[in-house]
Amino acid sequence: MSMTLALQRSIQCTPDRIATSCHGRRQDFRSFGDRVARLAGALRAIGMAPGDRVGMLGLNSDRWLEVAMAVWWGGGVLNPVNTRWSVPEIVYSLDDCDTSILLVDDHFVQRVEGIRATARRAPQVVHVGDGDTPPGLRSCESMIERAAPIEDARRAGDDLACVLYTGGTTGFPKGVMHSHQTLWSICMQRLAQTPLGPGPSVALHVAPLFHIGGIGRALVQFVAGETHVLVSGFDAREVMQTIEREGVTDVLLVPTMLQALITHPEFDCFRLDSLQRLVYGASPIAEAVLERAMAMLPGVAFTHSYGLTEAGGVTSNPPANHGAAGRASGLSRSAGRPGLGVAVKVIDAEGGEVARGEVGELLVRGPNVMHGYWNKPEETARAIREGWLHTGDGARMDPDGYVFIVDRLKDMIVSGGENVYSAEVENVIARHPAVQACAVIGVPHRQWGEAVHAVVVRKPGASLDDAGLAGHCRQFIAGYKCPKSVEFREALPLSAAGKVLKRELREPHWAGQQRPVR
Amino acid sequence: MSMTLALQRSIQCTPDRIATSCHGRRQDFRSFGDRVARLAGALRAIGMAPGDRVGMLGLNSDRWLEVAMAVWWGGGVLNPVNTRWSVPEIVYSLDDCDTSILLVDDHFVQRVEGIRATARRAPQVVHVGDGDTPPGLRSCESMIERAAPIEDARRAGDDLACVLYTGGTTGFPKGVMHSHQTLWSICMQRLAQTPLGPGPSVALHVAPLFHIGGIGRALVQFVAGETHVLVSGFDAREVMQTIEREGVTDVLLVPTMLQALITHPEFDCFRLDSLQRLVYGASPIAEAVLERAMAMLPGVAFTHSYGLTEAGGVTSNPPANHGAAGRASGLSRSAGRPGLGVAVKVIDAEGGEVARGEVGELLVRGPNVMHGYWNKPEETARAIREGWLHTGDGARMDPDGYVFIVDRLKDMIVSGGENVYSAEVENVIARHPAVQACAVIGVPHRQWGEAVHAVVVRKPGASLDDAGLAGHCRQFIAGYKCPKSVEFREALPLSAAGKVLKRELREPHWAGQQRPVR
The missing domain is CATH 3.40.50.980 (Rossmann fold)
Known part of the structure; x- marks a missing residue:
């Protein structure tokens, strides 16, 4: 491996096939x-x-x-x-x-x-x-x-292949060690579960290559021996232009990129019908975004891939669950089933497996799990216990083994003794026609410990106020889950991987508090 | 892994799916x-x-x-x-x-x-x-x-999973050691190259499970989490009955089984249209058999898989090369390209890589190669040198990396200084309408060292004699490749894996000779 x-x-069998295409070269x-x-x-x-x-x-x-x-x-x-x-x-x-x-x-x-x-x-x-x-x-x-x-x-095999440094949004960055074997396993799993073809594959790498999602997808293309197309970074117009010009068949996008694509004013100016497969992941997607994207890219098979820097390809939700049937059954919102050869389980605070349907921490075991953190044996021992990687993500599993990522556990808001999962609230807010993007965080509250706080970006020209949003939310979720305060912004702070930097949103609220920023 | x-x-995600079906249980x-x-x-x-x-x-x-x-x-x-x-x-x-x-x-x-x-x-x-x-x-x-x-x-991972004893047709049997990793690699490669689906897969295991082909295919089904159907052994009628009754979608057959299926008098009595994929391998297939099988099973995707006990999934020739285009280009006769992540090369007697198109010994390197022979370090060192497994098979590679297995090197006949590869002669004989099966071996000859000798099984009721066969062969191949003698038999001796036991055919000819039976 x-x-x-x-x-x-590739050198032996297909020396004349295009390996890379980058800005015309x-x-x-x-x-x-x-x-x-x-x-x-x-x-x-x-x-x-x-x-x-x-x-x-x-x-x-x-x-x-x-x-x-x-x-x-x-x-x-x-x-x-x-x-x-x-x-x-x-x-x-x-x-x-x-x-x-x-x-x-x-x-x-x-x-x-x-x-x-x-x-x-x-x-x-x-x-x-x-x-x-x-x-x-x-x-x-x-x-x-x-x-x-x-x-x-x-x-x-077990020879170290790369050290990928994780976000560093909390504490010191950690170097995640992947071997040739773990990378190979991630690639083979992806190919076995979501085969390329028919016909040649042309993959556009737009997610940063320094992230597991980006480099992992590039390596899939190497293992398959197919063509790579590269752009320097994400620009919705350039991405669409490149898809059209290069006949791109495969692309991996994070939800914010997908949203920018389908809301771009020139979306209709490009022919994107070479696209066969779109894999999304890295952060939760709002249902409204997913449904609109599927409607606007009707020939494309959508797959949700869930993984971490510490373990690529943990679960994957195939195209079959993205259609009308998937929406009806609710499976379109799932992160999918564990990857081939990957074991997952959901545990409670005591480490016991929870009943199906209950929320707990998601654990992973398999050939896709990192060998550990570089030079941090204690962090490694905390992350991988008895062979199980602790993801820090809250999830539940349905009776058929489908995993639903509820939230980063650390993003969970505890308000008045009730657990509120940000993703659930964000999904509801995103459904409002005036909302472009949003993030839900916990802010300190004298009475409840934490209160649910929403940061909202309105669509250009759309109007929405606190009362309008509150009315909208109350239609769909329990009162304790509805935001107690709302802040309207021009944009959300994003990490390189396109994840909303919630820590930045929380910081001003928690400054001066005795409890650390969560 | x-x-x-x-x-x-499977227990976690699909507990209610049928795991096994065997004689009605x-x-x-x-x-x-x-x-x-x-x-x-x-x-x-x-x-x-x-x-x-x-x-x-x-x-x-x-x-x-x-x-x-x-x-x-x-x-x-x-x-x-x-x-x-x-x-x-x-x-x-x-x-x-x-x-x-x-x-x-x-x-x-x-x-x-x-x-x-x-x-x-x-x-x-x-x-x-x-x-x-x-x-x-x-x-x-x-x-x-x-x-x-x-x-x-x-x-x-590297933990030993099984010890598979090889044929033992020459010398002592050798225990081939495969780890969980090598077996997993073989399975993932198969799934990535020849995906199952669409829809559930029902695989019939008819090749013996004690051979790499049989157990390897069964493990593919476990990794995919799909259904296994089992029959005790090969009986053409029972196989067809089982395919019809169980809705079998996948089957792996050795050429002799495939031939028996398509020449069975009751072939037309069974509905075999649930079959989606047929993988064949383990021994060379006569072109006539392959072409007839494809014509008789028109909805089935044929894949040729070439491997050894020592290394599963070395090459695979996809369905795309089995159609009319493949026949025209000659690729339908190839064993295919190296498996994903597998390296192969063709070397001469001095160990140097031969030019494309030239015949030499095929070598393999990759995660599908055994860890060695049990308790036989010297045999292991002879078989795996500098990481390359020496297959003992003669092959050539075309400019596009397609491998053509010419013959077991030990089956090669050297006659009058010319190399004759049995498979080539067998392919020609098999094309004769009166021939059911055949094998070509070298027998001792005073003048030429060895002479080409054919053992032929006629179809029931068909007539064919030495002169008829000689005339047929001379139409297609050089005189020195044509059999110098022919022996008509009721059946060929077969190994458990369905391979013709050429050693048994050779033995009587070589008895009393100073050179050992080859």
């Missing part, structure tokens, strides 16, 4: 493989030993994928750097896993000085890109040009 | 899982420790699958015993891997005495079946009835 074996198969697997084998040789030549961590700081591109494969081909371990992070955060992650070589694309060269100045051990820096290489940096293109291709180092 | 995790998923996954957990407890109670080998000697049945899962659930290692073997051969394999418990079904209880009398360490014997348990044997049913279900022992 090795990521490079997948590439070798296309190359086939022969060329891609040749560049990878040379870059691997060049990285070895500047000191990358088997098992060494190599960082990649750059926007999504064909070069990013070359670097990832070259690191593995040469026996190294990839550290995909979060591009949204500040220099101190980046330095923390590089120092934490002792990254000795850092590749940086044109967009981030200006951060190199700060990184070098503050890192415990300044990494060697290689400039990846089309612009001029700044003084003091190595040029990746020159290295590839001069290097001789080397043989695949054949890292596989 | 664990075989029992697959079963747990059906049980759902709830019941199947309950019996497995109890039998696992019973096996532990009579001394099965984690890692202990447990033998299963029986025809294909639901009970066979229960035993396999129970052994894994309890932490043991399965030794699936070849039912065609004589007592000394069975004893050799039990002794070789130190099998401490042996389960035997009704068909083989009469062999227990001989096994006990000659085994180095007589195993405990458990009778599996519906008949009365003979004195001195434990009854599996009573054990299940009395035992409490236990928790899954959670063997996984």
Whole structure:
């Protein structure tokens, strides 16, 4: 089980197939493989030993994928750097896993000085890109040009493949360790459950490659030996343009991206009918968004994939549950059943399995679970107990094994002794025709401990006030679940993965309180 | 990666789905899982420790699958015993891997005495079946009835799952070691490349479960969580009856079985249109048989799967290459491309990779390759060198990575300095309308070293003589490839897996020769 074996198969069987297409630049697997084998040789030549961590700081591109494969081909371990992070955060992650070589694309060269100045051990820096290489940096293109291709180092199985740093929204970032085996398992599961085809697959990678969702989907495409299309980041118009121009068949989107796509004023100007499959995940989707997206993309099979950085492909809800039948049965709101070969269970605070239908913490066991956190044995032991990864997500399971993610447990609001799950309230608010986006948090309340608070973004030109929203909510949910206060904003703060940063929303409310921000 | 995790998923998500149907007896996954957990407890109670080998000697049945899962659930290692073997051969394999418990079904209880009398360490014997348990044997049913279900022992990954003894047609049998990981990889690859569905899958297991093809296909069904139908052995009429009665969607057949099916006089009496997929493999198929089968089963997707006991799922040729286009391009005769994540190469006698199109030995590397031969480190080192499994099969690869298996290298005939590959000659002979089956071997020849010799079974009522066959062959192949002698027989000797036992055909010709039988 090795990521490079997948590439070798493409070089052997389909050398002329397009491997990558990025901003008009296309190359086939022969060329891609040749560049990878040379870059691997060049990285070895500047000191990358088997098992060494190599960082990649750059926007999504064909070069990013070359670097990832070259690191593995040469026996190294990839550290995909979060591009949204500040220099101190980046330095923390590089120092934490002792990254000795850092590749940086044109967009981030200006951060190199700060990184070098503050890192415990300044990494060697290689400039990846089309612009001029700044003084003091190595040029990746020159290295590839001069290097001789080397043989695949054949890292596989339990050999560490990457260290993915998690959000860092609370406490210190943690480096999630995935091996070639765990990545391979995630890919094979995805392919077995949601097969590509018929016909060639062209996947657009728009979710950031430094996140498990982005890199995981890219690796699926490598394992299948099909074509990658890359855009630097999410821009709804560019995504639609690219789908049309490249004949994209597959795309993974987070809900906020999907929403931006279908609410874009030029949506009707693009032909998107090459799209066959759309996988969404990473954060809860409002039912209204999902239903509208399905109506606007009628030929597309929708799959909900639920996973974490610590475990890709935990559950998946197939297209069959997204139609009218799924809406009628309620299964369209499920995260699906456990992936093939994956075990999940829902436990209560004492660790016992809850009855079906009851909410508890979701646990996962299987070949898709990380090996642990880099250099944090205690955190690892807390996360993985007796083989079970504790997701921190609240969920319930129906009698047929369908999992419904209720909320991040830490997002749960306890108000007057009642548990309120933000997602449930958000789903109701999102149904209001004037609502573009929303987030529900707990804010401190003298009487109830916490009160339900809604942050709402109105659609352009739409009007909605506190009373209107309260009336709407009361139609659908119990009084204690309805927001006690509402705040209207222009936009919600989003993480790189498109998740709403609830911590930022909560902070001002909890400042000065004795209890920490939850 | 664990075989029992697959079963747990079915118990959790689809407890009411039919797990097994065998001679009219059906049980759902709830019941199947309950019996497995109890039998696992019973096996532990009579001394099965984690890692202990447990033998299963029986025809294909639901009970066979229960035993396999129970052994894994309890932490043991399965030794699936070849039912065609004589007592000394069975004893050799039990002794070789130190099998401490042996389960035997009704068909083989009469062999227990001989096994006990000659085994180095007589195993405990458990009778599996519906008949009365003979004195001195434990009854599996009573054990299940009395035992409490236990928790899954959670063997996984590199933990040994089974020891499969290979044919033993030359030298001593070798115990091929597969782990939970290798079996899981074989299953996931199969599902990713040849997805089941749409709709529920009902697989008929007719190939013997003690062979990699049979047990591998059964495990695919467990991983997918779909229904198993079992028949004791191959009987063309019963197979057709079962397909019709059970609505079978999937079947794996070896070429001799497929041929028997389509030449059966009652073929037209059965409705076989539930069949969606037919996978064939294990031995070369005559083109005439394949083409006729495809014409007679028009709604069925044919896939050729090539593998060995030492490595399942090496290559697979998808349905797309089996139609008219595949026949025109010649790809219908290919064994297909390497499996997802599997590396193959073709080497010459010096170990160098041959040019595309040239014949050499096929090598395999990947997660589907065995861990080695039980207790035979030297044989293992000969078979797996620098990570590459040497298949002993002659093959060529085309520019697009399609592999064509030419022949077992040891079946190659060297006549007058020219290499003759039996399969090529067999394919030509099989095209003759009067031929039911045939095998081509090398026999000693004073002048040429070896001469091409054909053994032919005529269709009932058809007439064909030496001259007729020679004239037919000369139409299609070079003179040196045409049989120099022909022998007409009523039937060919077949192994349990349906392979022609060429060694038996060769023996009388080579007796008294100084060179050993090849």
